[in-house]
Amino acid sequence: MxxxxxxxxxxxxxxxxxxxxxxxxxxxGGNAWAGAATAALLGTRNALYGLRLSSILxxxxxxxxxxxxxVIDETTAMAIARDQPAHSRFxxxxxxxxxxxLWNLGTLIGALATSVFPDPKTLGLDAAxxxxxxxLLAPRLRGREPVAIALAAGVIALAFLxxxxxxxxxxxxxxxxVLYGLRSWR
Amino acid sequence: MSWVPLLVAAAACYGIKLAxxxxxxxxxxxxxxxxxxxxxxxxxxxALIATQTFSTRSHLVIDVRAAALAVAxxxxxLRAPxLVVVAAGAATAALLRLL
Numbered sequence: 001m002x003x004x005x006x007x008x009x010x011x012x013x014x015x016x017x018x019x020x021x022x023x024x025x026x027x028x029g030g031n032a033w034a035g036a037a038t039a040a041l042l043g044t045r046n047a048l049y050g051l052r053l054s055s056i057l058x059x060x061x062x063x064x065x066x067x068x069x070x071v072i073d074e075t076t077a078m079a080i081a082r083d084q085p086a087h088s089r090f091x092x093x094x095x096x097x098x099x100x101x102l103w104n105l106g107t108l109i110g111a112l113a114t115s116v117f118p119d120p121k122t123l124g125l126d127a128a129x130x131x132x133x134x135x136l137l138a139p140r141l142r143g144r145e146p147v148a149i150a151l152a153a154g155v156i157a158l159a160f161l162x163x164x165x166x167x168x169x170x171x172x173x174x175x176x177x178v179l180y181g182l183r184s185w186r
Numbered sequence: 187m188s189w190v191p192l193l194v195a196a197a198a199c200y201g202i203k204l205a206x207x208x209x210x211x212x213x214x215x216x217x218x219x220x221x222x223x224x225x226x227x228x229x230x231x232x233a234l235i236a237t238q239t240f241s242t243r244s245h246l247v248i249d250v251r252a253a254a255l256a257v258a259x260x261x262x263x264l265r266a267p268x269l270v271v272v273a274a275g276a277a278t279a280a281l282l283r284l285l
Contacts, residue, residue, distance in 0.1 A: 005189065005192060009192060013195065017230075020234075028241070032192070036194055038230065042230050043198065045226065046199070046202050047203070047206035048206065048220070048224065049206060050205065053206070053207065054206070054208075057207070064207055067207060068203040068204040124254065124277060124283070126279065128275055130239045130251065130254070131272045134235055135272065137227075138262045140224070149228050149229055150228055151232070153232040153236070155236070170234065173232075174226060176229070177228075181218070181222030181223075181225045
């Protein structure tokens with residue numbers, strides 16, 4: 001992945017878990033399309049965030065297109081934590097703008113740093129993405145069912161991993177959890 | 187790597203966000219979607235953690251990354267901030283490789 005591609009990903013995608021997933025699948029030698037599908041599937045939660053936010057933000061026209069780019073975990077959390085709509089709107093835009101700037105600055109610094117450190121393994125950087133995923137996962141593990149789903153997903157992914165191309169275990173897990181969710185909603 | 191999957195994935199992620207803000211509320215209020223969509227990141231994040239910790243290409247392995255994950259779990263249990271969790275994982279792997 002080139003410097004320009006790394007930075008373009010943060011500018012254009014701007015949803016961390018999806019970016020890490022895409023890069024992770026490609027880094028493991030997987031098909032780029034499997035990575036792209038995983039990134040999109042991880043991004044589906046942003047649709048639910050948008051649904052929560054649309055009544056708070058009340059955006060239309062070009063503002064809706066701008067606001068959409070900022071619909072992520074952090075902005076949603078900051079916006080729905082306020083009890084007055086005006087405060088929520090300010091929290092959303094302020095968080096979105098600040099994070100967008102910092103996220104892209106951080107991406108650029110990180111991408112430039114890779115030319116200084118030729119082997120990322122000596123810095124333990126191959127262990128960083130799982131730790132980041134864990135930090136993103138932990139707040140979602142409230143109750144017995146999410147923990148069971150997480151453990152099952154890990155086991156299923158590892159069970160298929162030796163036999164299918166890289167990235168495909170993630171799509172198998174995604175299919176399994178969607179079937180489980182749709183069948184067990186009552 | 188090719189630009190096409192990258193741009194398609196970015197467009198898909200943006201389209202999903204835009205759909206959330208644009209579609210009538212009833213579209214996403216289907217109880218099956220309300221239940222299923224939050225389960226996706228749980229399963230996918232867990233699968234990413236497992237595959238990126240316990241495999242190298244198509245082989246299952248246990249190496250310093252497993253110890254790094256264990257340290258990250260401790261950091262998460264102690265409610266450490268995001269960057270501390272990531273740094274703790276990376277530092278553990280780096281230190282163990284030095285030994």
